[in-house]
Amino acid sequence: MIIEKTRHTILQKCLWVLVYFAVSFQGFSQRTTEDPSIRVIARVQGSKILLRWAPTTPSSWLKSNKYGYQIQRFTISRDGKLVSPPEKKVLTTTPIVPMGLERWEYIASGDDYAAILAQALFGEGFEVEGMEEEGALAQIVNKSREVEQRFSFAVFAADMNFEAAKMAALGYEDTTIVPGEEYVYKITTAIPEELLKVIPGSIVIKSQQPEPLPAPIDLIAVPDDKIVLLTWDYGMFKSIFTTYYLERSENGNDFKKLGDLPLVNLNDKPDAAKQRMQYIDTLSQNNKEYYYRVKGISPFGEESLPSKVVSAKGIKKLTATPHILKYTLEDSGAVLIEWEFLKEAENEILGFELNWSMQKKGPYIVVSKGLLPSSRKTRYQKLAASNYFTITAIGKNNQKKESLSAFVQTIDETPPAAPLGLTGTIDTLGIVTLKWDANTEKDMLGYRVFRGNLAKEEVSQVTISPINKNVFRDTVQIKSLNKNVFYQIVAVDKRFNMSEYSEKIELKKPDVVPPSSPTFSNYNVSDEGVFLEWIMSTSTDVKYHQLYRQNVQEPDKGWHLLFETEAGTTFTDNTIESNTKYRYAIFAEDNSKLRSEPSTPITIVYKKATPDENLVKGFTAIADREHQKIDLNWRKMPSEVTEILIYKAIKEEKPVLWKQISGSMDSLEDRSVSPNTIYVYYLQAMTDSGSHSVIQTKEIEF
Incomplete structure (x- = not known):
């Protein structure tokens, strides 16, 4: 009987719940990749504290149904004073598990949510219609889905019926509380750890008179043709309310629920951007006032105070749309716009508006208001080079129907003059600043900038669209083979007529690239000194090569310049002391006084032979x-x-x-x-x- 009752409830009255749980579930059943744990909430109700909990995974829920839950209470303060150590009390001498099937028949026969919980716990089958698949692998998948569905439905139903939650071992009433005390409740599972480790859940609560549940806020009604869109703030109280009931009245006093089932936010995910709930109420007729209010439902099945009442009535949708037929350019410089609109729809509108923009995508501005419903043409004087027009019909219910845009272009084939006075600079970061004299034509749209790397090559455009200022900043690669860069400017009017190129200017890039490093190619240590030979830097602007020496045993004295040459490649150092370690490095310096990285240093120990040539005897x-x-x-x-x-x-x-x-x-x-x-x-x-x-x-x- 219970199973049949539940199947009827699921299939006939909770269709939206089936679809919802195929996607996701909020509240307790939100699961992550973390270890299974217990989530706990609590609420004071008179002289007792209500507890609600649930595991975070289907598998931990199944095992907990078998092994049960244990509840401990710790008193941590009394009349505002800390209790140390906290007083521990075990509220469940034996682990609590869901009640047997025979205990569910009475409550399940009178409440759909209790029936859902009974079906989830004891039903032989639990499949969401439309989710079944065929095949061996599909059967395994369906079995896994069935467990998830049982779990999700069970937690949801427990949120809607606290008595059923207690019977399902997902709720508990603590009637032994003392006013003025503060408690920590700890919920653990009795599952053996070697079978599954579940992280306990806990919550802190004071035994004091609770505040009433808040009323939902910001209920808004948006009317349309035989429908009203209702929306209210969801994010503010998402931790308080699990579901909502929406109520409607025809007189503002007698309210009835819209549907038997509560409303759930289907888009509630951790990263969901929307923080409002929406509901569309279908009306049997327009122009009749309806009143609405919404109530929140807590996970303990409590109803909140109702929200503020809002009202709305359906409005007839404006169906006729104007259409621009033609335009005529007049000798006075104005344009005559003509359009068509259904004669029989004139009684639905207040009139027309003419909209104008320089671009098809807008933005459009209203240039003519208050055109009569019988009007079919109007004039516009202030034409630009490019003009886009639309006609909007203004409905009596503040609805609008806008025509497609029509393009009107004046005749202009004269290009602007070529820009003059082009100058430019390049700084050491490669930032190019170009300036030129502004053109004086009234229909100027802007300028296009062109760049080239060689004097005789064709320049390429670097601006995506015309710029409206006579200053432009560009960026060039300083560290490149090209030492110069070339620029030209073209002026463009609003009819996109282009001028001749300006005079080409050549800008020299600043020298910020040091020369390449020279390289030691040979060395020899003899009694006469240290002979060094190197390969010069390959850079073309090198002015000097500089040879430096450092006494390794006296590093504080730094490097000493030994030799500077423009073209030499060898040097013999005979100013060194015996039994001393030296390091040599050579640099290249260019005309801009930029110095290369040092060559790979050479380190030697200079030792002269002892004057006693007979130190070795009898060899x-x-x-x-x-x-x-x-x-x-x-x-x-x-x-x-x-x-x-x-x-x-x-x-x-x-x-x-x-x-x-x-x-x-x-x-x-x-x-x-x-x-x-x-x-x-x-x-x-x-x-x-x-x-x-x-x-x-x-x-x-x-």
Whole structure:
């Protein structure tokens, strides 16, 4: 019986609800990608507090119906004083779950929303018509949709019937409250956490006499032909009212609801721009006054006070539209506009208005008012080069019907004179400022600006439409290969006649591009100093190349200019000190004194050989072919020798550093040798002062 009752309600009386829930649901059933949670609201009602809650996902709702909900209350203040620690009270000794099917029959038989809740909880099937699909995959999809539909309908119905909400374990009455106390209610599910984790919900409320529900505001009635559009503010009280009832009266006193079902905002989404609700009431006749008011419904099923009453009556729609037939240009400079309009519709209008604009898209201004309903022509004197006209019929109910536009153009084939006095400048940001003498023609529309990059190329237009000032600002790329830019101006009148080009001017771009960097190509360190060689900058406006040196060990002294040249590519620095690290960089500077980025620096350590050329003594190389090695020996070095560098090479090949050993050693074995090969060994001693010995060389055939 319950299921049949609910199916009848859903299919016959809640069709709009079906469509609505196929799109979205506001209130509790708004879901996000966040973890499931409990949403809670509360309201004081006399000596009790009403609680309403709901999970945020269909799956958590289903599981909560099985495992139930637990309610805890914490008293946090009493008569304005803080209670510390808060006093905890468990209001549900056992988790509450929806009542059994047999308990629903009585309430469901007398209330559609209770029947919907019973169907959502216990019905064998719950499908929204028009949503069924065929196929195995479609059946899975439909099953998922069915769960969502059950959940959405259940939450909506609970908002409309608080008694049913309590039976569905979505509402609770706390009758143990004490006046002057403030509570925190915490709602949790009894679902095992390993099955599903649901974030508890909570709310704070004082046990005091509640304020009455506010009346909806800003109800407006907009009449039309046998209909009235009713709209009211929704955003102000969206957190208070779930639905609305709209009421109508024929005498302003006796109001009846428009429809059995409450109205829901179908466009309520978090990012919805509209903050008003709308409803269209269909009338049986025009010119009869109707009165309207609206009431809000809270999630606890409470009705608010009614809004202010507004009234409206249907108005007959103006159906006839004027049509401009022709125009005639007269010798006096005026234009005669003629139009047609249904003779039998003259009694529906107050008259006509003539509208004018220079552009087809407008805006149009009224240039002639109060034309009689019998009028079919009028004159207009103040013509421009381009004119667009429309005729508007003004209805008795302030309705308007406007004709299509008609274009009227005066005759003018004389172009304006070419602009004179064109000058311009370019700043370092590439901003071009052009100025020229304003034309004196009365029908001037504006100017077109043209630009070119080469003296002999055809210039291109840079303005999208004519500009009305004799000043123009353009932007050019300073850092480009073109050093100059060229401009010309053309004047345009209101008939779009174009003048000859103005004189072409050439503007030089400011030099803000530094030259390219030179590059070191070679260097050599010898006893005579440091020899440097570089490749010059490739920029054509370079005036100097400047070589700088920095003592790395004294960075605070900065860089020192060593050498400046216009065309030189080499330099030998012989003013350096031994055992010192230096860094070299070279720059290019152009005629505008713009300096390039530095070349990649070269860092060297300058060390002169020690005067004692016999620091290395007794250096020998002996081939031990039996053990496949070459033994290197030398006399023990003096104590100031800190390390020994040994270079190795096959004869007539470039030597490479082979070993870097302590200065206390006096022998070394080389087992990386091959028969019938001539090896050359180079030995150099390094002292603690940073100087080095003369390199000793030994050649041996293995």
